[in-house]
Amino acid sequence: MANKATIYPGEMLLHPSLYGPEEYAVCVLACFIGFVMIKHLIFHTGYFWWYSYGQFYIPDTFWTIVTGxxxxxxxxxxxxxxxxxxxxxxxxxxxxxxVVDDYFKTKEFGPSLSNTKGKIIDGIVSSHMPKSVLVVGCHAGYVLLRIMRNLPRSSKVIVIEPVTFIASDASSVVPNLALDYRVDKLDFIFLNRTKHNEPSHLPLLKLLEGDGSKGDSYMHSAADSAGDSKPQTVIIADKVVLLGDPEYLKYVRDSNKYETQYFQMSLEHTSEEIVDGMEKATFLG
Known part of the structure; x- marks a missing residue:
């Protein structure tokens, strides 16, 4: 009697007509594992995309189309x-x-500032009492109101905003601050980000630093000291984690021109799972 041909493990899976209970069990298990892998890939990828990108654009675009x-x-x-x-x-x-906080909490998300971040701004402005302020990107105006309510009445505030204020390109405004707006030095600067694809704040920061030899810096330096008082330029950059600005962060943290402090908190109007942060940089000159 001829010996049966040796059947290697898994070989029968190539011949469905010969399937038995074991082969069907293996097929079911393989399909289940594949389903779980695809489900998790889609779910986690979609979850990450939504909280990193989607919630910034999809609802806003939808309601803009619906309401006009x-x-x-x-x-x-x-x-x-x-x-x-x-x-x-x-x-x-x-x-x-x-009211603005309530809208972004209950109606639709907006890259505003929130009360948590606002308290940090309040503390810096109240202790620093800046006489000249530059706000780059104020979105719906929340941060501007938050800053202005604690400013001395004589303070001067310049806002650079693509839509509603003086310019769409900061590089065209900063070189003429002294001539056009009579601002020689800036005491407080707020840098905002609302989209992932926005350029880094670093070129603007270097523009504000200027060339020390030419005296075109808008930052306070040691030479500005008068007696015991030493004016300083304080910079706050928002959304340095979620929307990111690694070039800016690396520069201010590695430079001996700045003393930095990082504030971590959840993204405004979202759960604690979505981490965001603000970076404070004090110019040392």
């Missing part, structure tokens, strides 16, 4: 509905900030 109004207009309508015209003169800045 950009986020700033939708927010303005919400504020007007909360405060009828006859009451607007009684509104203070704190109430306005609460």
């Amino acid at each position: 109004k950009p986020l700033s207009k939708r927010l303005l309508n919400y504020v007007h509905n909360r405060f009828p015209n006859e009451q607007e003169k009684k509104i203070n800045i704190d109430e306005m900030l609460d």
Whole structure:
């Protein structure tokens, strides 16, 4: 009697007509493992994409198409509905900030600032009392209100914003601050990011530093000291984690021109799982 041909493990999987219970069990197990892998890949990739990119663009785009109004207009309508015209003169800045926070918490996400980050800004502005302020990117105006409510009345504030304020390109404004806006030195600078593909703040920072030999710096240096008081330029960069700005962070942290401090917190109006941060850099000259 001829010996049966040797059958190697797994060989019968190539011949479905010869499948038995074991082969079917292996096929079911393989399909299950494949399903789980694909499910997790899609879920985790989608989850990461949504919290890193999607929530910044998809809802905003959707509601802009549906309502025909950009986020700033939708927010303005919400504020007007909360405060009828006859009451607007009684509104203070704190109430306005609460309403903006409420909108971004309950209606739709917006890369604003939130009360948690706002308290950090409050502390810096209150202790530093800047007389000249530069805000690069104020979005819906939350950070601008937050800064201005603690400023001395004589302070000068310059805002660079692509849509609503003086310019779309900071590089065209900064060189002429002294001539056009009578600002020689900046006491406080706020740098904001609202999109992943925005350029780094580093070129702007170097532009503000200027060339020391030419005296074109907008930062306070040791030479600006008068008696015991030493004016300093303080810079806050927001969303340095989620939206990222590695070039800027590496420069200020490695440079002996700056003393830095990192503030970590969750992204405004989101859960604690979404980590974000702000970087404070004090120019030492």
